[in-house]
Amino acid sequence: MLQGNLAGVTVVQNGGDPSASARVIIRGAGTLNSEAPLYVVDGMPYYGGPLNPNDIASITVLKDAASAAIYGAQASSGVIVVTTKSGKNGAPRVTIDTYHGWQTAYRTPQALNAAEQAAAYNQAADNAGVGRPAAHDPVQNPWGQVTRTNWINEIFRTGSIYNLNATVSGATTGAGS
Incomplete structure (x- = not known):
């Protein structure tokens, strides 16, 4: 504030x-x-x-x-x-403020699919002058070229928002009034 x-x-x-x-x-x-x-x-x-x-x-x-x-x-x-805020004399008063909503991510990044990621790893290995990892070789590991989970969608899924604020105010004066 x-x-x-x-x-x-x-x-x-x-x-x-x-x-x-x-x-x-x-x-x-x-x-x-x-x-x-x-x-x-x-x-x-x-x-x-x-x-x-x-x-x-x-x-x-x-x-x-x-x-x-x-x-x-x-x-x-x-x-x-x-x-x-302080209470005032008078009848008890209950106030409830609530809201519920949904949040979604805007302009999420685009992830590489499995084949694109394997190609990036292989290019990095070639540029570094080291051997390509077997996990990214389509001949040795064809399953490694298949995208099974879109992690961007899993991480940035729609979220629920809920808030509740309840207050009680008011008082009477004296015990026998």
């Missing part, structure tokens, strides 16, 4: 794992606490996993030393203050 929205805040996704946490850098590189900012959720330091975006009411980023000073040395790399 912060990426590209605040000056002085850089968000870097390390690697291609979509479930991995992003690295947040405030005011450039620091040296304490692995350069990670301090997260404060509803007034308490937070060291847990990701937060549900549906529960967030506001986010404030403290970048300068003066505003982050109340948090001490932990705040040397900045502070991200998160305020979550």
Whole structure:
């Protein structure tokens, strides 16, 4: 949510794992606490996993030393203050947000078939000045020239996405009211 929205805040996704946490850098590189900012959720330091975006009411980023000073040395790399939505008096309310969808890969690479791959291995062996492997010789291994599995289709098959977010809010005042 912060990426590209605040000056002085850089968000870097390390690697291609979509479930991995992003690295947040405030005011450039620091040296304490692995350069990670301090997260404060509803007034308490937070060291847990990701937060549900549906529960967030506001986010404030403290970048300068003066505003982050109340948090001490932990705040040397900045502070991200998160305020979550709070319940209100009234009847209990249940909210359910859900979605389901499908993902397919776009512009998948084209793999060689078995005969083309054998030809590429044989050409590499010829270029290196070594003998051709028997596994890629059509006379010794005719079965090696037959494509049995299209691995691109197996790896990039259609995937299902499902997300469910349920919240309960509302409260009454007093035990005997």
